[in-house]
Structures are given as structure tokens and as C-alpha cells.
Amino acid sequence: GNSVTQMEGPVTLSEEAFLTINCTYTATGYPSLFWYVQYPGEGLQLLLKATKADDKGSNKGFEATYRKETTSFHLEKGSVQVSDSAVYFCALRRGGADGLTFGKGTHLIIQP
Amino acid sequence: EAGVAQSPRYKIIEKRQSVAFWCNPISGHATLYWYQQILGQGPKLLIQFQNNGVVDDSQLPKDRFSAERLKGVDSTLKIQPAKLEDSAVYLCASSSPTAYGEQFFGPGTRLTVL
Secondary structure, eight states: OOEEEEOOSOEEEETTOOEEEOEEEEOSSOOEEEEEEEOTTSOEEEEEEEOSTTOEEEETTEEEEOBTTTTBOOEEESSOOGGGOEEEEEEEESSTTOOOEEOOOEEEEEEO | OOOOEEEOSEEEEOTTOOEEEEEEOOTTOOEEEEEEEOTTSOOEEEEEEETTEEEEOTTSOTTTEEEEOGGGSOEEEEESSOOGGGOEEEEEEEEOSSTTOOEEEOOOEEEEEO
16 A cells, blocks of 8 residues: 655754655556645644646745655755755655555754 | 634544544635644545545544535544544645645544543
């Protein structure tokens, strides 16, 4: 079956540090890949997505590249801010309207 | 544009009681999803509707959970009877008919079963 594995948290960084949150997946076929973010007290929001191999999704300074050969979709940001503190979820979807399969989430804490 | 609405936001019940959650998706979104998010885990899909028909309910515990989407708009998710392990946040999401349509999530209903 489909599954997503992402690094356990919490991840604690200082402001302006470089961020990487690892995500690998198992799926049949060619899934679409997503990063969702949940800020404190708010609902899940789509951060970025990639629908085919070698695509790069980007938003708000975050980037992730769909790597089929390593079945990975790592999230990166060059310089994090305190406002980036949130829980980040990696997810996949097999078909265009299918439900999402999520990882367990990574709690990111950015200290000033 | 209004987002996905859910109610109630919080619910506390005792085990063996029944409970129902309501979801109103974004206007025009044909596909509606219910997810269960247990503390410390990612959301897990329970059921997916396309208009008022069920597309996927393979992970729905059908002995106690039921869901319906009358008229292809609002949806209700019911648990009867509830167990302690049903304590979770229940998320509703909807997506538009376009291919690879983004899923928009509601704020969720936090259920505590005592």
C-alpha cells in the first residue's frame, strides 16, 4: 500500500538557519506529492506540491523536488523565521481526486 | 470565498454514546473527504464522496462509523457507539472538479471520548 515516512520531530532551529525536513514515500504508479502546514491554532494548508518526477514545488521560500529515483520529496528553506514554526506534513495522492496519504508530521520550532 | 465549515468544534462524550459531525464544503466542490487525525499522527482518510456517491470507504470502521452526503453538498459523519480510541480530530476537506484539484481543509472537530 501507499505510505509516507518523514523525519520525527520536534526540530528546533535558530532564526535564519537552513531547514531540511526529510520525506520518503512508497506508492504504486506515479503519485502527486504535497507538503501541508498547520500553524498553531489553524487548519491544514497546502504549502507546495509536485505532480511528476523532477518537478520542483515552491512557496513562501520553501522548496521541494520530486525525486522518483530516491522516492523522496524533502522540504527545504534557506533561512527560516520564527513565523515558520508549525507542524509540517508530507503527503501523497495516487490519482487526481483521490484521498491523501499523510506522514506523521514534523513539529518545527524556530527560536529567535 | 468561504472555506470549509465544520461543527461542532469540540465535543466530549462518554464511551458507548453516539456523536455526529457536520461539514459544509466550499461551494461547487464535488469531492468531499473525511479524515481522522489521532494526536501525534497524520490525518487518515476515512471516506471520500463524489457528489453524493461514495468513492472510497475502505478505511471506515463500518461497524460503528457511518457517513452520508445528501444532495451532494453537506455531509455528516456519525459514530455509534463511540470507543476511547475514537478520540481524535475529525477533518473535512473538499476539492474542485479540476484534475489535481487542491484539497481545502476545515478547522476540524476535536472529539474526546471519556
